[in-house]
Amino acid sequence: MPCFPDKFAENIKSKQNKLYSLFKREPKNEDESYLKQEIVHHWNPFPELPPSEIPLFAIDGSNACLATQGGRYISIVQAILQGKDWREVEVDVEAFRDTQKVDVERFHQVHRQWLEWKIGSDNGEKIANSFLFIDGSLYISPVLYSWAQVAQRMPEGLEDMPLRALDAFLSLVEASREYGIKLIGISKTSKGHFYPRLLLGKETDITDLEIFSFWTEGSGFSTPLLVGPHTIPQPWERVKSDFLRALPSPKKEEVSSRLDNLLPSLSVVLFYIRFEEGDEIYRVDTLAPSVGITTKKEELEKITICEPKIIYPILSVLLSSHGGFNVYQTLLYVAHNEVILRGIDQDVYLTLLRELTNLPIRRSKVDTRFGRRF
């Protein structure tokens, strides 16, 4: 075996200081020192809470993008809506040409997000008066912002995928309002800067995730914040118009008006949580109406500190459905394991595709390298 580990060790040695500062994040300036000092006041121990009796559901999705010969991609997405001993599943397949303009990865992400939101909105009535866990953020503005950047890079014939996704999200928000569904998004990553902005009153480089990961200890949760849909640095109207302009769909006028109507509902109450010592930080989002907040117009651009008690029902659900280090939320864990697209599933799908279409579709070496998967 080549002596890669020796080379690895040499390389690490030469980068020791850099790694140390990266993994032991210390304040770099006065602002950050202040943040480190202040953030502990926004980190709260878990209160004693009765277990929640409200039904729980979880949505998760999985996708595989198969590169096939001739520069064709097949995007397979499957989504699951998992309850206790009940589930609904959906699958969608899209095939497209790979060209220079196409951002395959991003299309893939939007495709999956669309199906996840769709399965939730399609089954709203069946899951009325429940908590619905979603893997990921509920804060739509950054999503729209990033989609606006890539809307032009969707594959030919699938340019409207971001619009479809937004449509599905808005339907889910409407369904949650209509059927009393409390949406809870749990993200393992977050690039938000809400707490520094709130505490320093200006934009900084450090993220919420870094602050809570490196400068707080033990289990607990952060003081919740109400974040309006306009809170991102870019002007909301520009983000929206950029996004819609990039889309060819005739539906965009309708979506635009729905977006405006739903704006107050798109405010999010968010907080960070660490379930146990040594675990990582998760971001939890819920739509403001889910915790009884109706956003006023002037709050759409603001960040407001909320009373921790408003999220106690959510905390109760999160804590009672927390399994442990590997299982931060039991239903999401189950949904994830049920929905995940394994290599063998991809082979089954590809075989079915070949048989149903009678087309000689073969995988490209882009995916398989020297392997023999068919």
Place this chain on the structure above:
Amino acid sequence: MEVVKTPEPVGYIVGNVETQRFSFVTEPNICPPRLEYLVVRDIPASEQGLERVDVLAQVSRLQVASQILGEELTYEEARAILEGLSPRPKIIGTADVLGYLTPEGGVRLPRHAPLPGQPVYLASDDFLRNFFSKDVGYGITVGNLINREGVEVKLNPNGLRRHLAIIAQTGAGKSYLAGLLLENLLKLGATILVFDPNSDYVMMRLTPEGKKTSFSDSVKVYRVPLKAERRYSDEKIGGSEEYTIRFWTLEDEDIFEIAQIHESWVNIRSNLSKLLNSLRKRSPYFTPQHLKEFVEGMTESAEVGGELDELGEVVSENELEEMTLNMQRKAKAGKETKSSFSYEELRRVKPYVDRLASLEIWGDKDLPIDNIISPKTLSVIDLAGLQQRAMEIVVDRTLREIWEKAVLGHLPRPLFVFLEEAHNFVPGKGKPSRCAEIINRIAAEGRKFKVFLVVITQRPYKINQDTLSQCGSQIIMKLTNPEDQNAVRTASENISESLLADLPGLNTGEAVVLGELTRVPVMIKVGKRESAEGGADVDIIRELQLASREGEISQPIIQVKPQGDDLMGGGVL
């Protein structure tokens, strides 16, 4: 005939399929258990694929997996997931194809593999009965199929033509099974001889309730006379006939072994040999009692060696007596003469001679071979109470006599010879046994002369591998020792690795039948015997309870009367 038990399939074939094995996916509520029999219908039998047959297969493996309940989970995590949630496991079964039955009654493997997606069904009892026992009208019933109480398995008696080995570890039920085979062979009219070192078969005349069995009159038990109490008394087994061992026919080596003179004690052996030779010169017929008296006489004589050296040829009793008296007179006179034995040498031989004389097995009652080979007779030679060498001598002499008859064509009917604890009679790895040679000869040539062996052993590793490999059929029960499994693997051409892997998992009374006794290897649950079982396991708990009670009863009760005024402290011991 119904082929399938239920019209609904219990699974569908998935994955890569071989002609001899396939996997199927199933569900918890319909999942067939391991070893259950399945049918795959309409498989092309011939190369051309014209003839379609129903193929029998047996579930050899079940794998249950859960995508959700992975091994990385902690107890708390698993409990949290399971609260109100019941994840559905995925069950994949593997089945070994046993084949299909041809119109001629043979079993063949299909030339085509079943296809993924084909349904698999539970085989019906009728289908299984037909498959395993069709045209075996004159069969030996030994039990039913594992998992199917309603399907009796009949073994083909012709399968015994190339001998049978019954192999199982202690406690797995091999003697019980052998007893059942004996019963059913006897009912078919067989002549059977059983060498029984542990009195496992002496109760065959009686039912467990103590009544006579239907074949009671055909069973004869032969025993050596013993003063000591036996495990099963004559009264308990319904009587026995006596047989003894002729001491004068033994070779010196036999006598050393029976007297337990270690092979390194060469002087004692040499002196005893000389004494025996002296006796043989006197008379061809002598007993250990004669030997004892002879040694005692010479021990008293101071000139014993010199006089004996003069004995060149056979002398009369009167002459010997006169010589002995003369020797005694000389001894009393204190005269020294040349002697082959010192007093010390005789003193050292004497305990072994005494030991030989104390055994009650000597006499001149031979086993009645003509009775043993008479039709429809089960002769149980109870070897219990004999030393190993004596057992070997009995087995050797009996089998040689039978073999002589067989070879000369004087054996009128087939004789089945059951040899319990066979590893002690035909040991492997160069260990000596007096009877190994004749047993191996029967194993090699017996089928030509109507003598068929059934060797029963709990240590196949220790038995002579040639003997074991001569057995064309095997009935194997629970076997966990890897050395024993290896021995079975080496000796049997019929056993597959998957069957070997099954052996440790068999329950008491379950067995795999291989070889010519059946069309295909079959796993059975041994049926019920009519006769009582000797040598059954001791119920230790019951024995301990009895011992404890006896102990309490025999404990003296001491009562002490208080003395004087010391009322507070008195009366306690």
